[in-house]
Amino acid sequence: MLLIETKNELSSHLSSILGNKLLGLVPTMGALHEGHASLIKKAVSENDVVVVTIFVNPTQFDNKEDLKKYPKTLEADQQLIHGVSRAIIIFAPSVEEIYRNDVQSKSYDFGGLENVMEGAFRDEHFDGVGTIVSSLLKIVRPRRAYFGEKDFQQLQIIRKLVEIENLDVTIVGCPIVREANGLAMSSRNERLPKALRQKASFIYDTLLAAKEKFGTKSANTIEDWVTKQFDKHPAFKLEYISITDVERLLPVRKKQQNKKYRAFIAVYANEVRLIDNIALN
């Protein structure tokens, strides 16, 4: 037993016996772009060892055609990761390695977070997300795990998952990375024809305008306004626009001073489904 009286003595003793290394995890489905690169860079800057997982999780696709079409670009992904740091460990398991021969989701109660927006339009999507993220956190056991705010609802659900399962990990949310024209980075952007990809700046521009209006207009008024803007642009088919608080993701009845709000949007451009969101206050 050791009795220590000064901070310096304590600190040097602890570092001599602990020698801990921090482990960070960046879970991805591959098809990496600059948005992923920003998560990986942040993980590298905050941890001693970083694992990037590449796994296209079948249980989070309600649309089996979408799963089939999901791009697989392992060679390019390795190069992008390599560009951030050569020390990164890539974990790219097979479906069998993760699910054995039982490719199914667990069923989760995320307190309602799973029923709105993406949850309403993508059946059992978040059960699939919860299942794979829970598995990966238990396999890798990182100190911190990094997720993009582009999938903000997913981010909040993963925070809830960690709470429900009492996992010993810090979930780090990272800002959306955008293309030069404002379109949120997404692996799906590659599937857009060039002209349409350029025009898709319209989605972010509309969110920025919604944010501008949030100081003076009601959430309903803004949602109606956004809907009308999309009615005028048939190249983009609006699936939903929803202004909610960031904690429960419930529609705004009356704005409260101490609450944070976001606008969430899902849009089809041709057959390609795009999502985006923005902090309003």
Added chain:
Amino acid sequence: MLLIETKNELSSHLSSILGNKLLGLVPTMGALHEGHASLIKKAVSENDVVVVTIFVNPTQFDNKEDLKKYPKTLEADQQLIHGVSRAIIIFAPSVEEIYRNDVQSKSYDFGGLENVMEGAFRDEHFDGVGTIVSSLLKIVRPRRAYFGEKDFQQLQIIRKLVEIENLDVTIVGCPIVREANGLAMSSRNERLPKALRQKASFIYDTLLAAKEKFGTKSANTIEDWVTKQFDKHPAFKLEYISITDVERLLPVRKKQQNKKYRAFIAVYANEVRLIDNIALN
């Protein structure tokens, strides 16, 4: 860069490069008793290295007489800790080591948790608690820190502190340890005359009866009933009895199915202030 495809390969590679040791912290003000011992045992069972701090924090005492009287028993404390494990590191800094020459609290906003019960009766107490716990967490940087549920309000405030300051630590609450007659273990119990200490079982007995009534009676009715019980026992002067939810520590208006409630009590026995609490559902 390493590309790994199986869980086993990942797990053995990670453990070879990380070699992490978990650090646990048990902050105390010394005058250790079996309640502290249970915290230390839990910390030893869940971590590779444990630091017990012994520091009578001046900024959390509103009553300077109480601070002066606070028992200092470093020899006995070392023996108790030694009895749990010889490997434990004791950190017992001086007031100067922690505060330099500025013995003051930071001012915290714990979202209202600091204004009720102990906060209402002990001026700036929780600013002092927040200041010292924040310092110790930053000096020791543990993975987990252990606090007793006897100071349940303090426990919730520390959880809030960790949230506010975004500290990378898991706060572990541990059940109240009681003397044979039910009196909650406290360093202050030593100051009770033997007969009074025996009779002080009355406090816990009253909480148990309150819990019994909670199924059928309103919180107000129970609080009134407890007040009347104490009126009949002039050896004990009730400071407060308060039935609240466990999250916000606010008085119960209407019981809700999905909420957890506790009864909190503060009592003077002679000049000795005793607190206790109990889960009601």
